[in-house]
Amino acid sequence: VGVLIGRSELVNLHPAARRGLFLLIPVAAFLALGSQVPHFLDLSNLLNVARQSSITGICAVGMTFVIVIKGIDLSLAGLLAFCPMIGGILMLAGIDPPTSMAVGMLAGIILGLFNGLMVSKLAVPAFITTLVVGQIGQGLALTMNGGSSIGGFPERFVFIGNGALAGVPLSDLLLLAFLMLGFFIQRFTALGNHIYALGGNEAVLRQEGLSAARLQFFVFGFSGFCAAVSGLLLSAQLDTVHPTQGDAYQLDAIAACIIGGVDLAGGRGSVPMAVVGALVIGCLRNVLNLLGIHPFMQNVFIGSIIIVIVYLSGTIHRHSELATRGTL
Amino acid sequence: MSARDDIRANNGPGESEEPPAEASTASLNRPSRITYGGFLDLVGRNVAPTIFLSLVVLASLFVKNFADVDNAAVILKQSAIPAIAVIGMTMVLMTGGIDLSLGYVVGLASIVSGILANTWAWPAPAVLAAVLVLGLGLGLCNGLITQFMRVPAFIATLGTGYVFYGVAQIVSQGSNINRLPKDFLAIGRTPMLGLPSAVFLALGVAVVFHVLISRTIFGRQLEAFGLGARAAALSGVPNARINVTVYALCATLAALSGLLFTIRVNAAQPNMGGGPFTFEVVTGAIVGGASLFGGVGSVVNSILGVLSIKIIENCINLIGVNYNLYLAVQGMIILVAIVVGNLSNRRA
Numbered sequence: 001v002g003v004l005i006g007r008s009e010l011v012n013l014h015p016a017a018r019r020g021l022f023l024l025i026p027v028a029a030f031l032a033l034g035s036q037v038p039h040f041l042d043l044s045n046l047l048n049v050a051r052q053s054s055i056t057g058i059c060a061v062g063m064t065f066v067i068v069i070k071g072i073d074l075s076l077a078g079l080l081a082f083c084p085m086i087g088g089i090l091m092l093a094g095i096d097p098p099t100s101m102a103v104g105m106l107a108g109i110i111l112g113l114f115n116g117l118m119v120s121k122l123a124v125p126a127f128i129t130t131l132v133v134g135q136i137g138q139g140l141a142l143t144m145n146g147g148s149s150i151g152g153f154p155e156r157f158v159f160i161g162n163g164a165l166a167g168v169p170l171s172d173l174l175l176l177a178f179l180m181l182g183f184f185i186q187r188f189t190a191l192g193n194h195i196y197a198l199g200g201n202e203a204v205l206r207q208e209g210l211s212a213a214r215l216q217f218f219v220f221g222f223s224g225f226c227a228a229v230s231g232l233l234l235s236a237q238l239d240t241v242h243p244t245q246g247d248a249y250q251l252d253a254i255a256a257c258i259i260g261g262v263d264l265a266g267g268r269g270s271v272p273m274a275v276v277g278a279l280v281i282g283c284l285r286n287v288l289n290l291l292g293i294h295p296f297m298q299n300v301f302i303g304s305i306i307i308v309i310v311y312l313s314g315t316i317h318r319h320s321e322l323a324t325r326g327t328l
Numbered sequence: 329m330s331a332r333d334d335i336r337a338n339n340g341p342g343e344s345e346e347p348p349a350e351a352s353t354a355s356l357n358r359p360s361r362i363t364y365g366g367f368l369d370l371v372g373r374n375v376a377p378t379i380f381l382s383l384v385v386l387a388s389l390f391v392k393n394f395a396d397v398d399n400a401a402v403i404l405k406q407s408a409i410p411a412i413a414v415i416g417m418t419m420v421l422m423t424g425g426i427d428l429s430l431g432y433v434v435g436l437a438s439i440v441s442g443i444l445a446n447t448w449a450w451p452a453p454a455v456l457a458a459v460l461v462l463g464l465g466l467g468l469c470n471g472l473i474t475q476f477m478r479v480p481a482f483i484a485t486l487g488t489g490y491v492f493y494g495v496a497q498i499v500s501q502g503s504n505i506n507r508l509p510k511d512f513l514a515i516g517r518t519p520m521l522g523l524p525s526a527v528f529l530a531l532g533v534a535v536v537f538h539v540l541i542s543r544t545i546f547g548r549q550l551e552a553f554g555l556g557a558r559a560a561a562l563s564g565v566p567n568a569r570i571n572v573t574v575y576a577l578c579a580t581l582a583a584l585s586g587l588l589f590t591i592r593v594n595a596a597q598p599n600m601g602g603g604p605f606t607f608e609v610v611t612g613a614i615v616g617g618a619s620l621f622g623g624v625g626s627v628v629n630s631i632l633g634v635l636s637i638k639i640i641e642n643c644i645n646l647i648g649v650n651y652n653l654y655l656a657v658q659g660m661i662i663l664v665a666i667v668v669g670n671l672s673n674r675r676a
Contacts, residue, residue, distance in 0.1 A: 072482065072483070074486075077603075118663070118667075122666075122667050122670055122671075123670050124620075124663075124666050124667065124670065125620055125621075127426070127482045128426075128610075128620055128662075128666065129663070129666075131428075131607070131610075132659045132662050132663050133659070135603075135604075135607050135655050135656070135658065135659040136655070136656045136659035136660065138655055138656075139652055139653060139654065139655030139656030139657070139658075139659060140656050142652035142655065143650050143652040143653045143656065146650065146652070147652055247603075251486070251487075251490050254483070254486070264480060264483060294497075294498065296493070296494040296497035296498055297494055297498060298494075299490045299491070299493065299494040300490070300491045300494035300495060300498075302490065303486075303487040303488065303489070303490035303491040303494070304487065304491060306483065306486075306487040307473055307477070307479055307483075307484055307487040307488070310477075310479045310480075310483055310484075311473075311477040311478070311479055314477075314478050314479065315478075318478075
């Protein structure tokens with residue numbers, strides 16, 4: 001396969017065209033599936049898919065920035081349980097939902113900033129510090145309520161997860177808001193530029209006299225924030241906080257970014273495409289559900305897809321680098 | 329350095345109590361081992377044994393019922409299984425990679441061994457052999473993906489981990505297999521010197537792999553590859569073969585620990601091991617001084633690392649704190665271990 005890609009014209013494509021190609025695959029798959037699977041293209045089903053994808057999608061927004069700076073955030077599984085657990089316990093203690101949610105989000109930001117601290121100041125690899133912080137969050141989420149789930153939250157909170165505005169679920173609107181926020185930072189702010197510089201060519205950043213550490217703090221803190229928000233949203237959708245509710249979303253969030261063309265080698269990837277990736281995963285899981293395929297089998301699919309795409313994009317890059325150096 | 333000292337020197341009367349800048353830099357530049365003498369040097373070179381011994385002393389002093397022969401036997405029994413797995417993880421860490429699928433290999437090995445031993449009624453040696461071959465196959469997948477498809481280790485093994493987990497769940501059809509045959513249980517439960525045979529099995533594996541890593545050409549090549557792949561390749565080290573072999577051995581040992589785990593709890597469960605087990609094993613290796621950046625690792629120290637965290641787990645149980653706190657405590661231990669390791673490397 002590698003040889004095939006190397007010889008094809010794929011490597012010479014304009015970046016925009018290559019991005020289009022990445023879009024083409026999900027759209028084609030979408031239409032093909034739609035024509036084959038009954039009820040898939042029903043509006044109610046599609047809105048439902050988008051609602052289910054919102055959790056993965058919001059995580060993917062934060063994850064995109066992390067992967068762009070050559071990191072990875074493996075703390076999602078823990079944060080998706082820990083932050084809503086804090087918020088949920090506060091809400092059940094009678095504190096009003098906005099304050100409780102703010103505390104939950106703050107917890108996510110603090111743990112994210114802690115990841116940033118470990119990566120920037122103490123040179124700990126991102127995958128290990130985030131793995132550890134995730135485990136700590138998971139452990140605390142389990143400890144706080146003795147390993148069992150909590151539920152029965154105020155109606156206002158549950159409405160965020162299940163309500164709709166003019167027929168569109170609030171979850172989808174929240175996803176859209178995060179997409180726009182991420183896209184805005186990425187495309188229209190100096191901060192976004194610097195983040196891409198950090199991932200693509202750190203030497204440039206240093207020449208400009210910019211601090212990598214501050215960017216790393218922001219990126220991991222933002223990812224923690226996204227994780228906290230999507231964890232709270234998940235709990236609002238289910239009206240429950242389960243201490244291991246985040247497990248399913250860790251792989252999906254990474255897969256969403258990778259399917260959306262965010263490059264593990266850093267410097268490349270866009271927020272909207274990562275959200276498209278999340279929708280692709282949502283469709284995939286939905287279709288597999290409609291076909292009656294077990295969730296565990298779905299994990300087998302998604303795990304394999306990640307490996308194959310990382311392999312393919314790595315191969316494409318190596319060949320395009322060789323091509324630009326003129327040795328191919 | 330000098331610019332910062334200038335700032336400090338110019339800070340004015342507020343800091344006049346501090347020693348002059350020249351003196352402070354002089355003491356910083358002097359290597360600590362000369363300043364503090366032989367004892368700290370000894371500790372610095374033997375971090376894992378020091379942690380282990382101080383934990384034993386502290387726990388004996390402060391935790392009721394800890395210093396007890398039965399309790400020591402419990403800790404050894406519980407450590408045997410992660411001790412086998414940590415050997416493989418240490419080798420993988422020595423290459424600079426990581427195997428996040430380890431815990432899921434344990435689960436898959438568990439359910440497969442249960443099916444072979446119970447449903448298919450295979451004799452115990454055949455089950456053992458089949459499970460080891462299964463582990464070898466899974467490890468080869470990991471190794472080939474990381475080496476030849478050039479997928480970073482953590483993402484490759486994260487992906488395969490989900491695949492293995494899914495396969496284990498599908499194979500088990502969602503249920504555990506209990507009441508395994510006696511000859512199968514005998515592999516890990518035969519009492520010897522008051523301890524189950526699993527402990528001695530772990531000891532045997534540890535001796536073999538200690539020799540393999542510290543006394544053979546393979547061990548040398550592994551170390552060279554971990555310290556610098558390019559230099560190793562130029563010196564004729566077969567990097568690709570080493571890398572694939574290490575993942576294969578790691579999963580084989582993980583499969584063995586899955587089998588022994590199954591025997592210990594007398595139930596084959598697809599959920600066995602999983603993320604928490606992987607995490608425990610990585611923690612053990614890191615506390616044992618293995619470097620995440622490759623090149624550094626020792627079987628003995630990693631096993632001492634596992635014993636150390638098992639002592640902490642044991643104390644959490646004895647004190648009667650919520651057991652779920654163990655995950656969080658482990659996380660903090662691993663972070664401290666990594667940070668201390670990084671800082672001491674930076675100073676050296």
